[in-house]
Amino acid sequence: MSTHHSTTGPRLTRAVVHDPATGETGIRTLTLAAPRADQVLVRVMASGVCHSxxxxxxxxxxTDTPLVLGHEGAGVVEAIGPDVHDVSVGDHVILSWFAPCRRCEACAAGRAWLCGNTKAVSNTLPDGSTPFSDEHGEDVLPFLGVGAFSEYVVVPEAAAVPVDRNVPFDVGALIGCAVTTGVGAAVHTADVRPGDSAVVIGCGGVGQAVVLGLRTVGAHPIVAVDLSEERLELARSLGATHTLRGDDPDLTARVHEITGGAHHAFEAIGRPATIETLPGLLRAGGQAVLVGMTAIGAKVSIDPFDLADQGKSILGCNYGSSVPAVDFPRLAALHRAGRLPLDRLIGNRGTLTDVERAFGDLRAGVGLRTVLKP
Structure with a gap:
């Protein structure tokens, strides 16, 4: 049963805002509306900095509207709207950036990641509104319907998934995006079987999570590819049996030497040039999985004869083909049981003022996941 908590109305919150009109990104104080209907007010305790x-x-x-950045977060529920049924005040929750409607054909079929009614990709709440406004009363939208780089957020109930209170908030934040996407890419999207061979291109937060997912299901061998020695070392410790540098001119030949041609090749960067290499890493019947998100409108060149002749497949992966309400608690439980050492994916910790440093690491392709505490 939900515990209702009356609110005193709007509140102020510090948040990282990107203004496309000026190109500036910085901390601003915004007004956050109180939760209405099936909305939930969450005090954000940790948020991860993602390439998205x-x-x-x-x-x-x-985007043509200022956005509160951040979509990978975890926190504590402080208030709920009158129509909330499954979330209570005091719950520890992980935020989902793809809040499903729970009613469309895809949701009814258990494929929430394909929900056709979600407004998250429009950077609004389900009713098309935003809870954030600036000092002039102008709308500021929550990125992917969350806006996790803020002290507080208001999200729909479907975007606040309760988990065990013993799950650290920084680990919970990573489950909200990188971990669910990466582990899900191996477990759900690719449906990797024990003994299948796999190669992972890009060992940032999502790529490392793919490695963890592959190890969990018993893939072998697992080849991790990156330009960062720090990231390759972590991949080895998390389950990669082999590591290769992405600038190796003989990369394709090396992968074939190790795997005989991989059953699965995952691209976790979102670079067209890297995506184009995937089919060449596969054996006949193998599948390439696109996990990293490219810029909108990016194009790649693929040899269709090779795909048809060799029976190879290219799979798109959105949110690890996962259902947050089901998969967030499962991943959290696996971490608590010592099966998924998710804390090892965290690199730097900081506050909202450290977001530019985190973006710098992402641009340079170095370091591990940065987690901010608002």
Missing amino acids: DLHIVEGDWP
Whole structure:
């Protein structure tokens, strides 16, 4: 049963805002509306810095409205609207950036990641509104319907998934995006079987989570590819049996020497040039999985004869083909049981003022996941 909590109305919150009109990104004080209907007020305790946030800053994903950045977060429920049924005040929750409607054909079929009614990709709440406004009363939208780089957020109930209170908030934040996407890519999207061979291109937060997912299901061998020695070392410790540098001119030949041609090849960067290499890494009947998000409108060149002749497949992966309400608690339980050492994916910790440093690491392709505490 939900515990209702009356609110005193709007509140102020510090948040990282990107303004596309000026190109500036910085901390501003915004007004946050009280939760209505099936909405939930969450005090954000940790938020991860994802490459998707950088896509906004770099203009890869165009927007004409100021956005509160951040979509990978965890926190504590402080208030709920009158129509909330499954979330209570005091719950520890992980935020989902793809809040499903729970009613469309895809949701009814258990494929929430394909929900056709979600407004998250429009950077609004389900009713098309935003809870954020600036000092002039102008709308500021929550990135992917969350806006996790803020002290507080208001999200729909479907975007606040309760988990065990013993799950650290920084680990919970990573489950909200990188971990669910990466582990899900191996477990759900690719449906990797024990003994299948796999190669992972890009060992940032999502790529490392793919490695963890592959190890969990018993893939072998697992080849991790990156330009960062730090990231390759972590991949080895998390389950990669082999590591290769992405600038190795003989990369394709090396992968074939190790795997005989991989059953699965995952691209976790979102670079067209890297995506184009995937089919060449596969054996006949193998599948390439696109996990990293490219800039909108990016194009790649693929040899269709090779795909048809060799029976190879290319799979798109959105949110690890996962259902947050089901998969967030499962991943959290696996971490608590010592089966998924998710804390090892965390690199730097900081506050909202450290977001530019985190973006710098993402641009340079170095370091591990940065987690901010508002």
